[in-house]
Amino acid sequence: MSTTLTGTTALVTGASGGIGAATALSLAAQGANVALVARRKDRLDELAERIRTAGGTALVIEADLTDQTRAAAAVEQTVQAFGGLNILINNAGVMLLGPAESAPLDEWDRMLAINIQGLLYTTHAALPHLLDAAASERASADIVNVGSLAGRVPIAGSAVYSLTKTGLNAFTEALRQEVTGRHVRVSLIEPGPVATELFTHIRPEILAAGQQAFANATLLHAEDIADTITYVVTRPARVVMSEILVRPDGSQW
Template sequence: MNTSLTGTTALVTGASGGIGAATALSLAAQGASIGLVARRKDRLDDIAEQIRAIGGTALVIAADITDQTQAAAAVEQTVQTFGSLDIVVNNAGIMLLGPAESAPVEEWDRMLAINVQGLLYITHAALPHLLAAADGERGTADIINVSSLAGRVPIAGSAVYSLTKTGINAFTEALRQEVAGRHVRVSLIEPGPVATELFTHIRPEILEASQEAFANATLLHAEDIADTITYVVTRPARVVMSEILVRPDGSQW
């Protein structure tokens, strides 16, 4: 790594497992203090202990970021505890697949709330702190939005999930343009299929078909995406990695 994160603070949403947990551990290993945000406190406590075991510092924040008040409070609690906010990783998300014709609309509501509104609420609350941090010694601050290959390549059964990820892509690029001259780097990470619990949220009848589709596929690991995010935020301040698509070897998508 060209740049250590010692003295910085990172807030990671969806930090109770998968990409979020792996990213929190990776950033902590580089010296960042970590605000861990998710709904499952017991899982966050476990990640925090793993961070402390490697000499890192972590703050557990059990919050539902689909509630604007809780999202803003998570940001403020992180800043009050550590004194600044240098990196935000908007990772929280849910993937509920299936044909649009028979889909429970409640699933669409959940995806829009978590994947889109939660990201917007965290970003809105964090921006003033990130802009302030960008004027500090490090000379930059980072927003990392975790999207998906589905935001580029919609497939049957992923209509609304792909809609949420395409929306994240558009928001990320527009925001990048807005703050580009103020030293806040805004980056989009688009993972292909990753072996996480994301698939377990799918209805059983849809899950069976999804498992068959991916039965012989190579899947990425959460650590692969965490490594990518860590690479992005440890570049020199002059380097902006605006968009990274990460596919597994042999992917046809």
Template sequence: MSERLHGTVALVTGASSGIGAATAVELARHGASVALVARRGDRLNELAETITRSGGTPLVIEADVTDEEAARSAVARTVEELGRLDTVVANAGVMLLGPIVDAPVEEWTRMVDLNVMGLLWTAHAALPHLLAAAETEPRKVADLVLVSSVAGRVARRGSGVYNLTKHGVGAFGESLRQEVTGRHVRVSLVEPGAVITELTGHNRPEIQEQNRGRWEGMERMEAVDIADAIAYVVTRPRRVAVNEILIRPTEQES
């Protein structure tokens, strides 16, 4: 059975930049048709043009997955227009750091809405289609990849609620894995360490200033490094499930 993705369909959330965009390109390179889901339509259109020029088949879906109906509609449109759904990469997320004491709680709401609820809405809508794909050719296996973080393993001062959301992603993923693995839907957790993306730019200026020196002198990973790991996970033979990948820069200690 082929380890490549020809004849399959993938959906990637948070596809407008960073890990999501790089993953969409990588999955298309492996032969999957790819639904690109994010809020920034202009970025998605640019990404779609890149994939099309390389011979791939993209579908642009401008949607905010924190809205349950928008998430369900994105999944439904993917299946309607591309014919099936074999791979979902739940990548959309935000990292808003800072002390818990006197925190602006709207930041907590934003993280829980996107990192947790957006992932749950996407997964719940996709699961019936993933289960169906796992019963059919060309691969008879389907994949749900949850992009977490090293923050889902290690709690640190100044990232308490972000830690909470990512620990939650890991717990949900492991429970779901046990539920569906016998039906050949693989649930995999990918936990990046320090990556050069736009993620840190979402923080308040004073938080950015406090964290400015944290990665100084370290060669951080690039989005393509995580995309390569995700592609490895979803291109394994049907008999192989990669349950979890913790991937950090060589120089990152914790």
């Protein structure tokens, strides 16, 4: 890495597993204070202990970010604990697939709430602190939004999931244009298929029907995406990695 994160603070949403947990470990290893935000406190406690055992600093925040008040409180708790905020990793999300015709509407509501509203609430609360950090001697702050290949390449059975990720693409670019002149870097990471528990959220009958498509597929690891995110936020202040698509070798998607 060209620079370390010593003296910075990162807030990672969806930190209780998968990409979020791997990213928190990676940022902590680079010296960042890390606020771990998710709903499963037991998983966050385990992750925080791993970070502290390795010599890092972690704060556990149990929060449902689809609640605007709790999203804002998570940001404020981070700032109060560490004195500021330099990096926001918007990773929390769910992927509930299946044909639109037979989809339970509560699944659509859940994806819109977590993938879009929770991210918006957290970003809105974090922006003033990130702008303050970017105006400091470090001269940069970062928002990294974890999107998906589905935001570029919608496929049958992913209509609303792809809708949330395509919308995230648009939000990320528009926000980048708004704040880039004030040294807040806004980046979009778009992973292809990753071996995480995201697939376990899918209804069993839908998952079974789709397993054949992934039977011989190479999947990315959570650590691959964490490495990419860490690369983005450790670039010199003059460098903005605005969009990175990460596919597994041999992927047809």
